[in-house]
Amino acid sequence: MNQLDKFKKFIEDRCENVKVGLVGAGQMGQGIVAQVSKMYGVDLVCIIDRNQKQLDIASERYNKHKKNQILCSDSIAALDDVELDIVIEATGTPAAGAIVAKNVLNRGINLILLNVETEATIGLALSKVAEKNNAIVTVADGDEPVAALDLYNFATELSFEVISIGKGKNNPFNTFATPDTLIKEASLKHMNPKMLTSFVDGTKTMVEMTALANFLDFNIDVDGMHGIEATYENINKYYIPKKDGGLLDESKIVDFAFGIAPGVFAVIYSEDEYVNYEMEYLKMGKGPYWTLARPYHLTSLEIPRTIRHIMLEKSSKLSARSWNVEVVAYAKQDIEPGTNLGSIGGDYIYGKAQKLSTSKGLLPIGIAEDSVANKVILKGNPIAIGEVDAQDNVLCEYWDYQNQLLDSDKFHK
Numbered sequence: 001m002n003q004l005d006k007f008k009k010f011i012e013d014r015c016e017n018v019k020v021g022l023v024g025a026g027q028m029g030q031g032i033v034a035q036v037s038k039m040y041g042v043d044l045v046c047i048i049d050r051n052q053k054q055l056d057i058a059s060e061r062y063n064k065h066k067k068n069q070i071l072c073s074d075s076i077a078a079l080d081d082v083e084l085d086i087v088i089e090a091t092g093t094p095a096a097g098a099i100v101a102k103n104v105l106n107r108g109i110n111l112i113l114l115n116v117e118t119e120a121t122i123g124l125a126l127s128k129v130a131e132k133n134n135a136i137v138t139v140a141d142g143d144e145p146v147a148a149l150d151l152y153n154f155a156t157e158l159s160f161e162v163i164s165i166g167k168g169k170n171n172p173f174n175t176f177a178t179p180d181t182l183i184k185e186a187s188l189k190h191m192n193p194k195m196l197t198s199f200v201d202g203t204k205t206m207v208e209m210t211a212l213a214n215f216l217d218f219n220i221d222v223d224g225m226h227g228i229e230a231t232y233e234n235i236n237k238y239y240i241p242k243k244d245g246g247l248l249d250e251s252k253i254v255d256f257a258f259g260i261a262p263g264v265f266a267v268i269y270s271e272d273e274y275v276n277y278e279m280e281y282l283k284m285g286k287g288p289y290w291t292l293a294r295p296y297h298l299t300s301l302e303i304p305r306t307i308r309h310i311m312l313e314k315s316s317k318l319s320a321r322s323w324n325v326e327v328v329a330y331a332k333q334d335i336e337p338g339t340n341l342g343s344i345g346g347d348y349i350y351g352k353a354q355k356l357s358t359s360k361g362l363l364p365i366g367i368a369e370d371s372v373a374n375k376v377i378l379k380g381n382p383i384a385i386g387e388v389d390a391q392d393n394v395l396c397e398y399w400d401y402q403n404q405l406l407d408s409d410k411f412h413k
Contacts, residue, residue: 004040007308011041018311019083021046023076023100024090025054027191028114031300032088033058037065039304046071046082079103086307088140090114090300092195093343094121094366098395101137105129110136110310114300116143117344120207120327121366122395123214123320125402130319138316141309142302145212146318148264151292152216160268163289164239164253165212168261169205169227176332176379177201178347198345203327203365205256206353210325213254213353217322221253223354230257236267236289244289254325263295323406326359327351328382329368335377341388343369349383361385367399 001009011017018041022032025047036044044062047070049055055072062070071082076099079087087104089097089111097118104111105126113119119126119139130137139145144167155162177200179186179193186193198204206225213219226247228238239255240246257265268290270276276287284290309317329349335341341348344365351365363371363383371388390396 003305003308003312006312008040010312017041017043018085018307019043019045020307021048021079021082021084021087022058022090023048023079023087023096024092024115025049025051025058026090026092027195028092028300029054029090030058030061032090032114032303033061035301035304036307037062039307042304042307043068044070045084046073046078048073048076048078050074076100076103084109086110086112086310088112088114088303089118092117093369094118095369095391095393095395098122098393098398101126101129101398102394105133105135105137108133108135112138112140112303112306112310114140114143114303116145116211117207117366119318119320120210120214121364122398122402123211124323124405125398127316127319127321128401128405129398130316136310136314136316137319138306138310139211139318140300140303141305141317142297142299144208144264144297145215146306147294147297148212148266149215149318151264151266151294155266155268155292160270160290161251163241163251163267163269164248164255165216165218165264165266166209166239166255166257167205167264169256169258170261171196171199173200173202173227173258175201175330175350178332179345180347194343194345196345201332201345201350203344203351206327206351207365209254209256210327210353211318211320213325214320214322215318216252216254217324218252218254219250219324220353220355221248221250221255223358224352225255227256227258229259231259232263232265232291232293232295233285235260235265236285236291239267240269240289260293260295262297263293264297266292268292323402324356325353326356326362327365328354328359328362329365330382331377331379333379335373337373337375339373341368341371341373341383352382363388364399367396
């Protein structure tokens with residue numbers, strides 16, 4: 001029985017549709033609306049966005065297929081006015097993600113993050129809060145972390161060892177890219193310039209691989225990751241241990257590569273001679289290191305799988321269980337005291353994935369958003385926590401709680 005059949009039986013036994021709320025009706029949110037509008041047994045009952053035009057478009061899109069009543073609002077507080085089983089957070093903004101999480105998880109409502117920036121900033125804290133409130137928090141299907149995780153699960157279920165895992169990078173890599181330099185390209189792609197900038201400056205890749213590492217209890221091999229040029233046919237020659245001719249000092253590493261976008265990969269290993277014989281016979285190449293790949297990920301269009309998984313399995317697909325990697329904020333230009341650092345994908349900051357051991361005292365990219373510099377920060381330098389006045393907001397509350405968890409003896413046992 002596949003997931004669809006199981007879910008149909010679940011709804012029939014429940015005698016009630018699953019009620020879903022959505023925060024964020026931008027590019028990703030519109031895809032969610034389109035998909036949920038065609039789902040059996042699921043009603044979208046609330047859409048929240050500050051842009052009235054986006055709300056109207058989303059409501060019209062949904063009503064092409066379903067006619068249940070929808071509450072549309074520009075305020076996250078509107079979530080209090082509806083009965084909900086699941087809320088999907090799709091703003092891409094850590095501060096908004098934290099506010100939604102506090103509203104939802106503290107009420108025992110399940111939370112899907114199509115907002116990996118929030119997960120990479122406070123994912124461990126959210127995981128613990130969800131557990132305390134008998135709720136589920138998870139990164140969504142369609143984002144690269146979960147797409148890659150599917151390969152990991154497949155490999156480990158077959159008793160292979162996963163040596164490295166990661167994603168392909170589409171865009172050229174320019175850490176100092178700004179929205180103004182990408183307006184034309186963003187317009188051609190019908191994208192928000194800041195979203196495109198977060199792809200080009202590498203921040204998006206850094207947060208995605210950080211989220212994956214902190215769920216799997218993996219690490220990065222070097223700060224910033226290697227980010228090599230590769231193909232599906234030869235990546236298993238690079239992302240393997242140095243002793244076997246590769247780049248890696250250790251196994252259990254996340255990384256990314258140009259040349260294999262928009263897919264995900266896992267380099268796996270077997271020491272069993274017969275297994276390796278079978279793999280070669282099955283035209284998987286030359287072992288003992290093999291590549292598994294999925295050459296696509298469908299972002300918001302995969303959200304039905306996450307909704308059904310939560311209701312059927314009562315478990316998260318991906319939420320931090322360790323904290324080995326931090327995405328540190330770096331300066332895109334010289335920054336003067338009193339400057340608001342703006343947002344991810346903006347003019348002033350980009351993110352770089354670093355090992356926890358090298359990120360001590362440095363500002364996480366999510367916390368950097370809208371913080372104000374109190375010292376001169378030079379272009380290309382990491383930003384220290386003491387060089388900014390951070391916002392006093394819900395995101396920082398979760399961050400403080402997460403730091404307490406990381407400092408506790410219980411977490412390290």
